[in-house]
Amino acid sequence: MPILEIAAKFGTYAVMAVILIFALGVVTFRNLFHCALCLAAALIGTAVIYVVLQAEYLAAIQILLYVGAVVTLIIFAIMLTEHLAGKTARQNNSQSLLAIVGLLGFVTLLATLILKTPWPVTPTALQAKNSVMGLGKALMGTYVFPFEVISIILIAALIGTVVIAKKDAPEEPL
Amino acid sequence: MTSHILSWIIFTPLIGAFAVLFVPKNATACIKWIALITTGIVTALTGYALTLFQPAQAGFQMIERGVWIPQFNVQYLLGTDGISFPMVVLTAIISLLACLASFGIKERQKEYYALYLLLETGMMGTFLALDLFLFYVLWEVVLVPMYFLIGIWGGPRREYAAIKFFLYTLAGSLFMLLGILGVYFAATPHTFDMTQLAGMPRGLFFQQIVFMAFFLGFAIKVPIFPFHTWLPDAHVEAPTPISVILAGVLLKMGTYGFFRFSYPLFPEATHWFQPAMAVLAIVGIIYGGFVALAQTDFKKMVAYSSVSHMGFVLLGLAALNADGFRGAMLQMFTHGTITGGLFLLVGVLYDRAHTRDLNGFGGLGVKMPAYAGFLTFFALASLGLPSLSGFVSEFLALLGSYQYSKPVTALSTIGIILAAAYLLYMVQRVLLGKLNPKWAQLPDINLREVLTLVPLMVLILGIGVYPRIILDYMIPTLDALLKTIKVS
Amino acid sequence: MIVLPLSHILIFSLVLFAIGVYGALVRRNIIGILISIELMLNAANINLIAFSKYTSLSPETGQIFALFVIAIAATAAAVGLAIVLALYRVRKTVQADEVNLLKW
């Protein structure tokens, strides 16, 4: 095994670890703004994992959409409600202990399950190069219907968001 | 499109109704034009269907058949022949003109036009359906928008009138539904298909029972004495265009039912019921005439005149011979045009004077000469002046009934005299005499109103001068029907 | 190509998911909850891509679904944040435990 490969492998594990650390940051920081920044970091890390998994296109989308748009959106929302977020009030409610216990159980259970399961890994699939072109063809071919549905959902969400978030005008008779 | 022309005729108004629903309610001009254009398209489609129609062919034409509820052998079955096609033409024309006449309605226009177009779908469907189940459904579809159109846009007693109309007709159609089910279960294999049902033999007793059930349904719609009292109320309370539809098309659904269903399905029962039918016809003619004579409300008078005139349709139906049938069919058409026109004219006056009290008018002929001309024309057409269509149809109906029974014919001619009496008495009270100073400022009829009337006048005059333009479409089918009844 | 065992990736995504769940369960701030949900969705995406990469002959499938998930996540975030803003305008709070209209 060439050294470069080993380095890359460990690099990957390191990225994973960093992601998890940032994720913990997301759920523990008192200042929401920091949380959002941690989220951004975790998302960028995930993008790296995507690259590792040879999903370069998705990685790009991840950064563009998640980091670029969603996180920005969240930060805006935080700033709009800032005077509350700024106060570093208690950020967790009273059920964190119960949640941790449950989660630990959950993680243990699933982890054992994952490790026990003989995954049908196909080596040929691992070798297959997947191109953006293939992705586009599938998107416009097999999955064109869900794709269109998604666009309708997007537009509906867009309108819905505007309707919900806009300031209530004085009630007009419909 | 050629192969589905009938479906297009039925469903175009429905599309229009949906289109109206998507227009903001303040864009009334847009709504009006959508409705008008839709009814115009339906008329154009009907005109196109007219070119496809084979007048010489007796059976059903332009048949469209589709499976609807296969478990019960219910089909989507449309078709037309010389009986239904004139009614479709009538419906298209009356709907278009009444739509134009609706432009005067000012409140809740969006709902109005949506319901109006739905109504047209129902009416067209009723005349074109050949599957009994489909027919029943569409028959009921007519009822609902009508209920709202009277109940919301009507006069002061509109709720009463609307409920009365609804319950009356619903009661009738309930019997009809029972009859339809009876026919369905008696047929082997169970079917609602008119093209198959017509030829099947049925026992006399069964025929009589089911004929009566159908009769109740249709008689209420016509309306035949003594089921007619919903008519004056509904007419008086309904807004003008709806009165026009009611008189022009809805009443014809009843007599159409006799032609389409009662007669071919129950030929023996038809013969059995013939005397009763004739008696009901004269009672209707004379009774309607007398009661019309006693009216002081313009609209009510026209409404009762409808009872009298529809009596002539019934008279022709009761005659069970070629001339009678032709007269009845023609009277259905001409009554639609003439009484439709009269209701439009009542509306014109009511829009201006806000009253319909005949005794309150007088001398309007001086202030409104054009209106006077139109009113006189339609009154004359209604009283059966020769060279106008009403005469031809009444003449044929009388000629038919004469071959059946002389006393019946002689008695029903009283109706002709009465028609002259109440119509000219009305003309005198409205137009002649000294001008009531209260009405000195009334404007004459306007262009839109003239446009609603002129096509009707053309039809009335055209049919009156040369009735073959329409009779040639009806005769083969009616003769075939007559043969069915006679042979059995 | 870096070959990791599939199970490692899965466990990683499991942990990431669990952290997200934790956040969703315990954060008081609604925006915090939303952020946590984004984490969970991310974990799911990783799973989708990994499975598709390792087991399927058409690796596009997983990626496409990941794409869809991202799209949905974006809409969810947008709508959710809009609701938060509306809520904030009405109730002057974004704390989940201060909104208890669902109480008996």
Place this chain on the structure above:
Amino acid sequence: MTSDQIILVPLLPFLAFAANILAGRWLKNRAAWLSVATSSVACVIALPICWAVFQGAHFAHQGTWLMLGTVPLKFGYLMDPLSATLLFMVTIVGTLIQIYAAGYMHGDPRYSRFFAYVSLFMSAMLTLVVSDNYLLFFMAWEIMGLCSYLLIGFYFEKDSAANASLKAFLTTRIGDVGFLLGFLTLFAALGTLNFSEMNTLMAGAHGSHATLNTGLLTLAALLIFCGTIGKSAQFPLHVWLPDAMEGPTPVSALIHAATMVAAGVFLVARSFTLFMAVPNILPIVTAIGTITAFMAAFIALTQNDIKRILAYSTISQLGYMVTAMGLSGLGAGTFHLITHAFFKALLFLGAGSVIHGTHVQDIREMGGLFKKMPHTAVTFIIASLALSGVPPLSGFWSKDEILLSAFGAGNFLVFGILLLTALMTAFYMFRLIFLTFFGAARNAKVHAHESPALMTGPLWCLAVGSIVIGIPGSPFMHHWFQKFIAHMVHYPEYEPSGLVMACSIAVAILGITLAGVMYLKQKHWAAAVAKNFPLFYRLSFNKFYFDEFYAAYVVKPFNALGHVLFGFDETVIDGAVNGTGRNTLFLSEIKNWIDQYIVDGAVNFMGTAVYFLNSFVKRIQTGFVQNYLLIVFLVLVAFLILELKLA
């Protein structure tokens, strides 16, 4: 020459009607000339055709209009002696009257409307004359009735005019319905409505009644005669004609004297073969005609309205014609129809001229007009002489023919009554003349003036006609006219009788003399007669109380019946309907009570029980989303554990 241009004869006036009704606002005074022009052209077209028929030609043509059963109903025209005669009369008289009307109606606000109606009338009348079957005849007949209605009610602002028009239409409508039923019966009996075919069938069946259903034919003839009674204002449906004088005077002349009312007589003439073929019908016709002639003349004796006198005179003369028909005198009746049209039109136009010049209609307010209106007076006197039956004017020849028919048939009762009627005719006409044109002016407010040439011109034309039109039927032309009509159908003819002629002349002169004595010399005689015979006077003056009788025993009961039936509708039928509704409501209220306390009671109990239980369970609902989420999550984990354990 082709005869198809005959179609133009009714069509041209119809075009004038259409133009006047649609474009009357622009035509204004040109409306009259349009009508007159079309009428004249129609006349020009018609006269050669008439001439051809007079020479013995015969035209007919038809086309299918309608299918009756499997039999085509054909419409067409028929030019035979009868129609040619009437066509000749109608076109000439009609045109002259329209020229006159152009002057008479001058300045009327509804000038074009008037000429539209008149043109429509001309069109209908000409259609009627040339039509070859009953249905077309009836259609034209009805349209004439409509024109009559419209023109009587021309001054519709006057209630009397409006009422008169309604009365006219309804009264004639009663007769028309009889007519309608009549030709329906005829169709049932013969299977045709065509005049020629009917004549052929009747001729073939002559002498062998077995082939035809005599009973049905008698009924048909009787019912058709109802049409005549209505249209020609015969007893008992004569009441509309005097009231019809509410219309403009040219209308009275055209429609209610010369043409339309004569159409009833024409109908009998058309159906003459039918009337001849069935027994028992002609005596009825004679009786009706005689009663009418006598009664109307008797009423005319005491009337004071110039137009009403003429109207009753018209009724009386129509009665003469009908009597002639009843006595099988087809030629005599038709002859009188023609001569009467000329002199009665002239009389009405003269009366119109008088009214135009004086603006009064009551003859008691006139007097001494001869000097002021010489043309009117001279022509009026000519017409009156013709009407009274003074030789050699036209009326003498035709009236003589009728009297001869009665005399020849041996029906001396009818002969006597007709002679008495002739006496009364001469008397009331000259009573009218002496009161109007002679003596002193009785009303100083009346400033009479002669009418314009546009009006006196037609008067003179008609006067000439009144003089000469009798010649073709007189011995001077060897009764050419009667023989001409007899081409059509055979009927009994009688040798001219000097006795009849002498009687006729004698009563005419007696009547005129009597009138002269009573109204010029011994003026108190009239009042004395009225006083000494109060019953007769009142009967005459009040027109035998016909109007009152009809009002009380026909119109009122009809209206009352209408109201009674409407009440029945409102109370009984609607009562039943509403009662059903109310009973249903009552039932539903009972059901409502059951629902509320029994059915709902059970349901509410269930609800209470559940509510009680729920007070414990509901604690779980904290309202915090995250609590719910946690529970969901924990349950999920629990299920996972369970699932794995089981596996």
